[in-house]
Amino acid sequence: MQSFIHTPTPDLAQSLDFYQRLNFQILQREPFGMVTDGNFLIEINPERFARAGVKLFADSWEDAVNRLEKLTNVHTTGDGYLLADPSNVWIYLIKGVSEWKVEPEGASASTLGNFAGLSLESTDLKRSTAIWEALGFTLSMGSVDQGWVGYQNENGFTVSFMQPNTCPHLFYNPSLTFFNGGNNPAVIKKIREAGIPITEEITHFNKEGIVDNIIVRDPGGYGFFIFND
Known part of the structure; x- marks a missing residue:
């Protein structure tokens, strides 16, 4: 199963500039953007109906859709299906195999780190x-009872979930x-030097009040947690 990050944009050139300043490799500029840090792919979609989420590719989604329809609304699209989980992240299920591939290289080439x-x-x-299990993801860490859980697919793509009132x-989403x-x-420091706006400077976890975690957002609103652990 191939997995892409899917981010919308109000301005494709602006989004490409954002990722280029963070040292992502630009694989394609038009008609949509495709960038990578060497370990995962981000599709930048300028279509006005695009929403932040993920794209998953498989030869067939019929069995998964039969399970998913018991959990959430599933919409048929021109190239597959569309649904959302309770976090309201849009999940695009695409039939077939994408031409875009990346073999994880270990250390990230981007400024953002690991x-x-x-x-x-x-x-x-x-x-x-339950929705992500139906999509082929399996438990990799945590538990629902703990209020934090991580799931992973066969290619190592990880999705973690937090319950409300967990993150200060x-x-x-x-x-x-x-x-x-x-x-x-x-x-x-490198992110600041690249001229990337900081959405939030976090000192909550540092006893000395030092900014050691930050949040940034791309032009389409996708969030980035740059944390120390």
């Missing part, structure tokens, strides 16, 4: 996890998470 997957805040963890900072440990202050 990609840890998609983060979602859900008002119904049980239904969210702004939370944009969906958001990409990057964990950089003690190196995060250096990562934050």
Whole structure:
């Protein structure tokens, strides 16, 4: 199963500039953007009906859709299906195989650091996890009872879920998470030097009140958590 991040944009050139300043490789500029950090792909969609979410590719979705229709509304599209989970992230199910591929290279080439997957805040963890299980994801960490859980597909793409009132900072559904440990202050410095606007400077987890975690957003509103752990 291939997995892409799918982000809308009000201005394709502006979004491409955002990712280029963060040292993502530009694979395509038109009619839609495609960028990578060497480990995952982001499709930048300028269509006015595009919404933030993910794209999943498979030869057939019929079995999954039969399960999904018991959990949420599933819409038929020209190239597959569209649904949302309780976090309201849009999930595009595309029939077939995409021409775009990336073989994970380990260390990220982007300024953002180590990609840890998609983060979602859900008002119904049980239904969210049931939906992603129907999509072929399996439990990799945490538990619903703990209020935090992570799921992963066969290609290693991770989606983590938090219950409400867990995260003491702004939370944009969906958001990409990057964990950089003690190196995060250096990562934050590079992001500032690249001229990327900081949506939130987080000091909540630092006893000395130092900004050691930040949140940024791309021009289409996709969130990025740049955290130390």
